[in-house]
Amino acid sequence: MLIKKAEQIKPSEITPKEIYQQRRHFLKTSVNTGLGLAASGLLATRAADVFAGYGLKTLNHVKNSQYSLDDELTKYKDVTTYNNFYEFGASKSSPAATAHKLNAEPWSIKVEGHVENPASYHLEDIITEQTLEERIYRLRCVERWSMVVPWLGFPLAELIKKVKPTSQAKFVEFTTLYRPEEMQGQRRGVLAWPYVEGLRMDEAMHPLAFLAVGLYGEVLPNQNGAPIRLVVPWKYGFKSIKSIVKIRFTAQQPVSSWTRSAPHEYGFYSNVNPDVDHPRWSQRRERRIGEFFKRKTLMFNGYAEDVAHLYKNMDLKKYF
Numbered sequence: 001m002l003i004k005k006a007e008q009i010k011p012s013e014i015t016p017k018e019i020y021q022q023r024r025h026f027l028k029t030s031v032n033t034g035l036g037l038a039a040s041g042l043l044a045t046r047a048a049d050v051f052a053g054y055g056l057k058t059l060n061h062v063k064n065s066q067y068s069l070d071d072e073l074t075k076y077k078d079v080t081t082y083n084n085f086y087e088f089g090a091s092k093s094s095p096a097a098t099a100h101k102l103n104a105e106p107w108s109i110k111v112e113g114h115v116e117n118p119a120s121y122h123l124e125d126i127i128t129e130q131t132l133e134e135r136i137y138r139l140r141c142v143e144r145w146s147m148v149v150p151w152l153g154f155p156l157a158e159l160i161k162k163v164k165p166t167s168q169a170k171f172v173e174f175t176t177l178y179r180p181e182e183m184q185g186q187r188r189g190v191l192a193w194p195y196v197e198g199l200r201m202d203e204a205m206h207p208l209a210f211l212a213v214g215l216y217g218e219v220l221p222n223q224n225g226a227p228i229r230l231v232v233p234w235k236y237g238f239k240s241i242k243s244i245v246k247i248r249f250t251a252q253q254p255v256s257s258w259t260r261s262a263p264h265e266y267g268f269y270s271n272v273n274p275d276v277d278h279p280r281w282s283q284r285r286e287r288r289i290g291e292f293f294k295r296k297t298l299m300f301n302g303y304a305e306d307v308a309h310l311y312k313n314m315d316l317k318k319y320f
Helices: 074-079 094-101 123-128 156-164 256-261 302-313
Strands: 108-113 119-122 133-140 146-155 171-176 196-200 210-215 229-231 244-250 285-288
Touching: 074 146, 108 123, 119 123, 146 156, 156 210, 156 244, 196 256
Parallel strands: 108 244, 146 285
Antiparallel strands: 108 119, 133 146, 146 210, 171 196, 171 244, 210 229
């Protein structure tokens, strides 16, 4: 089956311009405001070297053929209007309707914990050092639906290498922005805010783990986790934390938000596993957005060959 390229998408498949432009344009053409990170070793460069220019949606990137799929891409409209982002509401349509209230410029990420280079890193400086890649990944949600999305970003491992974790760092904890005046879902006690997720260090360093700043060749819409989110394609979607403002390196396993809320339903690892049912439904089959019939759920979301060794000799029903 042929994969559609961004330039092949029909206008009828694209979210209307007036809705899509509610997101912010978060990077400027140059970084000339004294935001360098000499102490951290992250060198600020002109953002024009990476981006097409301020006021434009397109991101310059290279296509990573290693991380591609024969699956047909999920339509852009579905990817940007059918979202789980409880900070903007619990329904799938709420984020697209309300996320335009988020002001995501400027943006920084605080790095702390067991790391040699703790600091508050400006997003512009982090990204302009990277070569942005397009990677086509499956996204599998615990609610039994899935998507195929062409993400733009860079490996999480690249950022981790720059901040230099110490030998005490065994886990990586991520935290989402807490701003209830703009993120209306945070005004309700659905979860303990702010949202927290975590990975074991070897998971975080795996080349599949990805920090996304765009999709379909353009910057992330707010409802998809702007301006920067995690993508961990072999785990359920709620592990791919959005709108990240803090990364902490810890010796102890972090307590993830959904695990804190319902530990019998959501384990720390949250690997896609058709043999481990959610207490309220089976995970053996899933429905790809845009398709009528369900398909068999693949172990590790189809990435078993790449990641199964991370869990060798582990009881995956116990450590779910």
